[in-house]
Amino acid sequence: NAKDLIRFTVYDELTLQDDAQDQGLHRDPNVYKHITLRRYLGSLSIPVNTIYWAQCLQGAFHLRGPGEGGGAGAPVNLGFRQLHCTEPRLLNLYITLTPELAHPEPVLDDWQCGEEGEIARLVIQWEKSLFANPICKGRVIKAMATDPEGTAVFLPRYICPMAPPDCLLQHASASHATGGSDSLDPKASTADDPLMRRMLRFVSMIPFAPDLRTIRRHTDVWMTCRDFFDLCAGDNEEHAITLCNYLLYINQQAFVALGTGIQDGEAAYVITLGALSGEGDEVISWRRGRAMVWDPSNGHVCAVGDHTCGLRQVGVLFNDRNIWANIQARGEPWEISFDLSDQRCWKPFFQDKGSRRPELGTVQVPMKYTSIPSEFFRELELFLERHIMDVISGARRLTYTRFNRRCTRVLKQLLKDLELQQQALPLPTTSEDESPLFRMDRNRILFGNAIGSFLSEDLVSSNVEDSHYSALAPFMKTHDVMGFPLNMPLTDPESITKAVLSTEIHQNYSKNVEFAVATYVYSYGVSFVCSLWIYVATLQKKV
Numbered sequence: 001n002a003k004d005l006i007r008f009t010v011y012d013e014l015t016l017q018d019d020a021q022d023q024g025l026h027r028d029p030n031v032y033k034h035i036t037l038r039r040y041l042g043s044l045s046i047p048v049n050t051i052y053w054a055q056c057l058q059g060a061f062h063l064r065g066p067g068e069g070g071g072a073g074a075p076v077n078l079g080f081r082q083l084h085c086t087e088p089r090l091l092n093l094y095i096t097l098t099p100e101l102a103h104p105e106p107v108l109d110d111w112q113c114g115e116e117g118e119i120a121r122l123v124i125q126w127e128k129s130l131f132a133n134p135i136c137k138g139r140v141i142k143a144m145a146t147d148p149e150g151t152a153v154f155l156p157r158y159i160c161p162m163a164p165p166d167c168l169l170q171h172a173s174a175s176h177a178t179g180g181s182d183s184l185d186p187k188a189s190t191a192d193d194p195l196m197r198r199m200l201r202f203v204s205m206i207p208f209a210p211d212l213r214t215i216r217r218h219t220d221v222w223m224t225c226r227d228f229f230d231l232c233a234g235d236n237e238e239h240a241i242t243l244c245n246y247l248l249y250i251n252q253q254a255f256v257a258l259g260t261g262i263q264d265g266e267a268a269y270v271i272t273l274g275a276l277s278g279e280g281d282e283v284i285s286w287r288r289g290r291a292m293v294w295d296p297s298n299g300h301v302c303a304v305g306d307h308t309c310g311l312r313q314v315g316v317l318f319n320d321r322n323i324w325a326n327i328q329a330r331g332e333p334w335e336i337s338f339d340l341s342d343q344r345c346w347k348p349f350f351q352d353k354g355s356r357r358p359e360l361g362t363v364q365v366p367m368k369y370t371s372i373p374s375e376f377f378r379e380l381e382l383f384l385e386r387h388i389m390d391v392i393s394g395a396r397r398l399t400y401t402r403f404n405r406r407c408t409r410v411l412k413q414l415l416k417d418l419e420l421q422q423q424a425l426p427l428p429t430t431s432e433d434e435s436p437l438f439r440m441d442r443n444r445i446l447f448g449n450a451i452g453s454f455l456s457e458d459l460v461s462s463n464v465e466d467s468h469y470s471a472l473a474p475f476m477k478t479h480d481v482m483g484f485p486l487n488m489p490l491t492d493p494e495s496i497t498k499a500v501l502s503t504e505i506h507q508n509y510s511k512n513v514e515f516a517v518a519t520y521v522y523s524y525g526v527s528f529v530c531s532l533w534i535y536v537a538t539l540q541k542k543v
Helices: 048-054 117-131 166-178 194-204 225-231 236-249 374-395 405-424 452-471 493-502
Strands: 005-017 034-047 056-062 090-096 144-146 151-154 252-261 265-275 292-295 300-303 311-318 323-326 346-348 438-441 444-447 479-489 513-523 530-541
Touching: 005 048, 005 090, 034 048, 034 056, 048 056, 048 252, 048 265, 048 311, 117 346, 166 194, 194 236, 194 405, 225 236, 236 252, 236 265, 265 311, 374 493, 374 513, 374 530, 405 452, 405 479, 405 513, 405 530, 479 493, 493 530
Parallel strands: none
Antiparallel strands: 005 034, 056 090, 144 151, 252 265, 252 311, 265 292, 292 300, 311 323, 323 346, 438 444, 479 530, 513 530
């Protein structure tokens, strides 16, 4: 099935002496002499559909590890002191289908067009000219999307500057005031403004739902931002459109990119080229050192030169004024130019010269953010903690499972610190003066741009790791502690259960092992949007 996932889960193994063997409970010295524990490092899921369209996937792919369910940043992983936790976990893969499967010929939809005759005519001409270009074969090329009523809508109509929730702006204002300013002017935001990081994290915490399909036709449905929040779920298009609209509100050059993603098949990301430098019809300035790729579904952001970027091929870019199709020989973000004024690289829908462009309205309606009482999230936190404890006990039903409540209280406070750390992470930066092949950092050579975008987070992540070991020091005097936090949007108990059991932390059957489970739910004050943190740990009494 094209929607099936190929899942890679990576563990480290730790071999321990069996408690029962030490106590002489086994007569045969060759039985149960040692036990092997798996320690979770991270996982990666790739849809079969992605491999089909890309024909071949090759490179270093970022593992989604502890603490990275919805955001970037290095994790805390207790029991892995020998592994520098700020190093990105990369999995080198080469995946292809043998024999290769041919792509179907592109078919122009006979949609019910909701556009004026001139735009509808231009759409047909523009798409036909691109489908006839061999370079565009296999790329995502479209100028229309289907709304819930089954009507085709011109893509730029989904884009317009949109104010984010007050909670994001107020938090940024408070942070700015701490730095010595009385207020925050959204139009003065810079590329390293923490407001952008909070916007990304907020959007990524809206649960991801598979593509909605129309009843009569197998067509992807695009919702407005208000419908997105009313449903409190959506696929990658809704996430990308919402983040793009937020970034436009703070004066960023933001575009939605449609293409092929490593985890999404046909995917939607956001590309930013830096802050706008002036007013005009097409104010587009392109400098590789400022260009970023934003994954609003997973909360990751990286420089366009990062080879571990989840966006593997760019088909089209669009904003509220135009659409540009990629007609370059390569489609990878790190291989192409984002100079949209160069028509040798990009084919615009509206040409710079020619007839006057029609006025483009928007399908977006004014947003109304609703809030949920905080008591709901506190009760939810307690329910999930009890649920996860039952899940671990149920997975170990042949063995009595003990929980350390004192350790749980410590872990809960650490989860609160982790949420604050995720919101304060700096955006990745790259220097335009650095060599494209090598750069030196801390007396070690980092090959290419593959891990350059993670370097700005080293200091923050290292401090967080140290604080976790410091808080758990009293337990580590008498126990070997192993554990890690998990972070994800609020979805359903089944997904949470699967995430916890995939770590295999419950597989520790040592006699003197105890478990600790802590949960923390951070509400953003908008509908059911919240960040769910789960800390699971084992405490093995030292012999």
